[in-house]
Amino acid sequence: AQSVTQPDIHITVSEGASLELRCNYSYGATPYLFWYVQSPGQGLQLLLKYFSGDTLVQGIKGFEAEFKRSQSSFNLRKPSVHWSDAAEYFCAVGAGRGGGADGLTFGKGTHLIIQP
Amino acid sequence: DVKVTQSSRYLVKRTGEKVFLECVQDMDHENMFWYRQDPGLGLRLIYFSYDVKMKEKGDIPEGYSVSREKKERFSLILESASTNQTSMYLCASSLGITTEAFFGQGTRLTVV
Numbered sequence: 001a002q003s004v005t006q007p008d009i010h011i012t013v014s015e016g017a018s019l020e021l022r023c024n025y026s027y028g029a030t031p032y033l034f035w036y037v038q039s040p041g042q043g044l045q046l047l048l049k050y051f052s053g054d055t056l057v058q059g060i061k062g063f064e065a066e067f068k069r070s071q072s073s074f075n076l077r078k079p080s081v082h083w084s085d086a087a088e089y090f091c092a093v094g095a096g097r098g099g100g101a102d103g104l105t106f107g108k109g110t111h112l113i114i115q116p
Numbered sequence: 117d118v119k120v121t122q123s124s125r126y127l128v129k130r131t132g133e134k135v136f137l138e139c140v141q142d143m144d145h146e147n148m149f150w151y152r153q154d155p156g157l158g159l160r161l162i163y164f165s166y167d168v169k170m171k172e173k174g175d176i177p178e179g180y181s182v183s184r185e186k187k188e189r190f191s192l193i194l195e196s197a198s199t200n201q202t203s204m205y206l207c208a209s210s211l212g213i214t215t216e217a218f219f220g221q222g223t224r225l226t227v228v
Contacts, residue, residue, distance in 0.1 A: 104149075
């Protein structure tokens, strides 16, 4: 079965500094990979996704992520964070369990705190 | 824009009550999902459906059932609510396996 690990439960970054959120997955074939963001009291919003092709994907709000098959990783980056980026971030893998929709498997999330 | 609407943002129910959580999507998506979100555990898949009247168990189906009588509507049912089902419940829909899931705002359920 597929799994997702987000090693960092909390990360604190100063406003204007760069950000990298880590995500490692476990799956036998090429997975479909996603990053979602959740602001307090809200549902999840898709930041970006990887299905195939270029391993560096651009998303909304200035985020990007790089798929590294050799490391089974899909880390999320942003060159300069803003206070509004404070939120919960979830990495997810959609790998299929035998047909149909099958759903996504999520990591446990990384809580991003922005210091002024 | 795709819209996934959950009927309630907050619910308080008593132990033993039958609880219905409703979800409607307006983009003719084939697939619909119910997740449960708990601090430190992330999102866990309860049930999903890839067609009307079709349902599949996710990772934590115990204590839950679902109904999908129409394509746009997917209901989560707690047959006899218990305090350990106090949680945030998120509904989602997607067009296909390779497309992203769109989420509703969530229903925070408290069972007392």
